[in-house]
Amino acid sequence: MKKRIALIVFGILLAVSVFLLIKYIIFSHNYATSNAVFVKTDSLTNLSFKIPGKIENIYVKEGDSVKKGKLLAKLDTKDLxxxxxxxxxxxxxxxxxxxxxxxxxxxxxxxxxxxxxxxxxxxxxxxxxxxxxxxxxxxxxxxxxxxxxxxxxxxxxxxxxxxxxxxxxxxxxxxxxxxxxxxxxxxxxxxxxxxxxxxxxxxxxxxxxxxxxxxxxxxxxxxxxxxxxxxxxxxxxxxxxKESFIYAPFNGEIAKKFENPDEVVNSGSKILSIVNPEDLYVLVLLEETKLKGIKKGNYAKIHIDATGKDYNGYVNKILPASAATFALVPRDISSGEFTKLAQRFYVRIKFKKIPDDVLVGMSGEVEIATFHF
Missing domain, CATH: 1.10.287 (Helix Hairpins)
Structure with missing residues (x-):
């Protein structure tokens, strides 16, 4: 009797293992995964004065939402x-x-x-x-x-x-x-x-x-x-x-304040950093072996560690050069010594709906469908 129960348990475990293996194989065939995931934005903009001077006032704080054209900071213009x-x-x-x-x-x-x-x-x-x-x-x-x-x-x-x-x-x-x-x-x-x-x-x-x-x-x-x-x-x-005033270039949020009122700054010194929360995307580093089947528009599931939530997205573009292309010290293969390594490429993924709780710089994991549906 005990032997029969053991065989039944073994059979069930074997069946579950086979099922999970088959599921993993199917998943691996249909999805590419990566944990090199970072939330980015192209609208992160550092704002500065074009002339040197003394800051008279900064009208916003970090985290403030601002509308395009809002006055953000001003230099002392009495002498001018x-x-x-x-x-x-x-x-x-x-x-x-x-x-x-x-x-x-x-x-x-x-x-x-x-x-x-x-x-x-x-x-x-x-x-x-x-x-x-x-x-x-x-x-x-x-x-x-x-x-x-x-x-x-x-x-x-x-x-x-x-x-x-x-x-x-x-x-x-x-x-x-x-x-x-x-x-x-x-x-x-x-x-x-x-x-x-x-x-x-x-x-x-x-x-x-x-x-x-x-x-x-x-x-x-x-x-x-x-x-x-x-x-x-x-x-x-x-x-x-005119250059003594800084206005919001677009609707966004103040990401960073670098200076304070009454400080003397040089032209081009960073005063504020502004980001458009509606312009978030996920930048994924993906091995070249996983790029097969990935095309623009493919579905992607984005998991953000900080929020613990999953978000729907889609492939926006695959950048045309590997990450190693831009390395400060590129590999030297002129000596004939060469170790083949899988190169990683940048894949940009857009959120289908911009989440309110995801911030620039967060990281997570992503699953990208290798078929289009």
Whole structure:
């Protein structure tokens, strides 16, 4: 009886062992397993200021959830704001100077060339009139010389009672009349020369105004260059002010705070680290012998040690190079000594539904189906 019971127990154990062996063989044929499993994310981002400075405030703590665009940290911008206001005042003052210079230039340059041409025409016309008046005076002076001789002769004849008073008076009147006429013409000529001098003064003023217009144009261009330089400097300061703020680049959670308020930091120093919890995936190291049948989209069961739970996932991609490819000290096979080792490849697995309790850096195990269903 005891022998029979022992045989029955042995048979049951044998059957269970065979069943388990068959199950393991089937499982091994249909699934690839690995315990080199790590929770990763591509969205883990270190945030920093692009300029050095003193941290005025950090508005979040580790573990805080933030929305895209939320202000996370700020540098002290008092000096930059003072510099900005000073530049704005300089720019406004320079704009007023440029405007005043343009108004003055436009006022001086209005019809300036036309006025110069008109004055030159008037001078040429007056030169002709002056020349004609000089010839006229010269002709009258020649006539006056003849009348002067006649006047002297007639004076002697009249004293000697050889001519009548009427003839003497006619010559005398003609002489003094022509003399007065010449004096009047000389005054007219003098006035014409004064007019000419006045025109030259006007011409000189117009020419000086033209030079002043050129000077003002050059001055305006110079001030405009200064204005561009100030605007460039203002843009540079505004860019520095803009770079004194850190905003959340996406919806996520603060993973790490590296610095605190009132600390002085260099440009590029890590201030905060942010991660998107919706962007988690599992990175698996899998031997090359287990890659057969694994394709994108294949089902995967993910077990996370920290939570003790299983999660559904799928193969997202198989990375194209083995882990050893990126080793700091690659294997040297040039000597001919070679030990064949199974290489391990990275397989990226996505969660079908992002779990709330899984964090970046957790580890576990994975079972990947080698068939697609």
């Amino acid at each position: 704001e003072i510099q900005k206001n000073g530049l704005i005042n300089q720019i406004n003052a320079l704009k007023q100077k440029i405007q005043a210079s343009i108004i003055q230039k436009d006022k001086l340059s209005k019809d300036i060339d036309e006025n110069i041409n008109l004055i030159n025409t008037q001078i040429k016309k007056l030169d002709k009139l002056i020349e004609a008046k000089k010839y006229e005076i010269k002709a009258k002076e020649s006539k006056l010389q003849k009348l002067a001789n006649d006047y002297k002769r007639f004076s002697r004849l009249y004293k000697n009672r050889k001519i009548s008073y009427e003839k003497y008076e006619n010559v005398k009147t003609a002489f003094f009349a022509l003399q007065n006429e010449i004096n009047a013409d000389k005054k007219i000529l003098e006035s014409m020369n004064e007019d000419k001098n006045a025109l030259f003064i006007k011409l000189n003023i117009a020419e000086n105004n033209k030079k002043e217009v050129i000077r003002l144009a050059k001055l305006t261009d110079s001030m405009k260059s200064q204005l561009r330089a100030l605007n460039d400097k203002l843009s540079f300061v505004n860019q520095h002010i």
